[in-house]
Amino acid sequence: MTNDWQGWRDAMDRALYGPDGFYTRPGGPGPAGHFRTSVHVSPLYAGAVATLLCRVDAALGHPDELALVDVGAGRGELLTGVLGRLPEAVGARVRPYAVELAARPEGLDPRIVWRSGLPAEGSLTGLLFANEWLDNVPLEVAETDADGVPRRVRVRADGTERLGGPVDGADAEWLARWWEAAGHPGVRAEIGRPRDAAWARAVRTLRGGLAVAADYAHRRTDRPPFGTLTGFREGREVRPVPDGSCDITAHVALDACAGPSAVLLTQRAALHALGVAGRRPPLALASTDPAGYVRALSAAGAAAELTDPAGLGAFGWLVEPVGEACAGALEEAALFKEWDA
Template sequence: MRRGTTGVRGASGAQQNWRGWREATHDALYGPAGFYRASEGPAGHFRTSVHASPQFAGAVARLLCRVDEALGRPASLDFVDMAAGRGELVAGVLAALPAGVAARTRAYAVEVAGRPEGLDHRIEWLAEPPGGGVTGLLFANEWLDNVPVDVAEVDSAGVARRVLVRDDGDERLGEPVDGAEAEWLARWWPLPGEEGLRAEIGLPRDAAWVSAVSALDAGLAVAADYAHTVGARPPFGTLTGFREGRETAPVPDGSCDITAHVALDACAAAHAARCAPECTPPGALLRLQRDALRALGVTGARPPLALASTDPAAYVRALAGASEAAELLAPGGLGDFVWLLQPVGPLDAAALLVDVPDHEEE
């Protein structure tokens, strides 16, 4: 941890005050000059599954079709793309849908940045998720990892304290964590009394997920993200930054993305707790991305060599597609992302992903 003293003045002479990582990150990412309001968008700094291959959007389109079937083909089917970036996923999903399904689909892109030029006119651009009445699929690809959270660190006396940060990235320890945040840590990220151990307090992400899922009257909500479960939390947390394709120190000055892995098990439980006892939703599922995508038709299989002699152009295209699929499925990379599938209404999430082994929850 880089230490400093309260009230140090930066090069500009402005007072730099200490504050929690949640507040600092929110301003750095979503403030008037925040990272996510920049014109180049996230694709200019890091590569997501959406950018890796159009096969990802195709798989999500197939999932939407399965949800449509499970819901009995409603007259109006909704697709909500959370943290839509520049609309790449929602546009790709619309393009991949069968014509009949596309004609019934209302598409929403939820993003703090302004609507990009040239986006498909069928896509409604929103700053917040729809307030309700959604029937279909809500998909949040790498959204929750950018919902700002506070960080806790154990001090020399074994007490978990809030980590404070300045805009230049210097840190110091603040007050002890208490109240609802302390309760969250005790349940979801217990910190032994060893000095230096850290945790990201995921309570805001739980609330954000519950709020997003509440838009659904019936259907499926999916969060795809870097994730961990309660038995295998990283001992020093995961807070980091990304700038121009490289991982970097998380500095909350608007110059880089600031992200941390997600406690998706806590998010799933938060939605279930909100529903009880008025409703008894089917169980949420956690699936590794490579398993979910395979169940949705992304195989990564190489084309037969004989195709190279009968149709060389088709062989080259198929080979490129296999390479893209391999990136989406790769262990140690995008394939290790975890999908949280949270059904709403009479929907069995497991039936939507056939022959997929359970993601082992620690």
């Protein structure tokens, strides 16, 4: 692995997706071995996505083939969970796609089409779901020098950084539009332009339906002044060293990614509207059905974790309809409103 200075975008790409990258290394444990996403917290998350897919199916008039595209599929955990929770009439028409650079895991449901890249533009009708994918799309990092000039941050494979040349061109335009604090000395920013492009391409996979991204996120009015670039290894936050030994991630400027018809929500609001709530079961159930009470109590605890406004519930959901049919797929719930967390 080279020790030459690189921009963070190239360094992340190599460290995450290169021949010996964190996500592509043969025989590795996959993301679940290093961090816990909403998918891993509880089957309730897959159940909520299944509910959403059923709403999309109904809005589209129950097409003969209904696509479910999981972008950044990991080891296929979300797709497996959703397929196990669909009504038979829907499941019989679902065509599931896993988009993931890692090799197909053994024993995966044979119905799942495993792909290293997105399907062709405009080729599918249904639901595209990207859970914690955009935060791993490589991007450049900038830091403002003592004179207030945003400069590109260069990095070596051991994590050592130095400031490079000034940010210019389209990246400078993106900073000026989307990162209000840029220009203040000492401020760091992640330039989200590659994520905007990646999401726009993902949305174009659909000729009709709904595209959803769920991720760590922030808005223009509350960008973190020192950026969010970090690493994860074996469940712990670590220094982001681009040598393939750890996950490297940064929160997503979802408002920059959003198309004109998109809605931004908190995960708490989205999951509540999809039937995931952390209410405790009635105590009387403990007397009439002790085992049922324990199961309900466990589900309530998992739902509370998924919707915790100080944790996973604060995630951003970018909900973008493609075509008019699904434009109101989530509007009937009063909790679905603009991102307010």
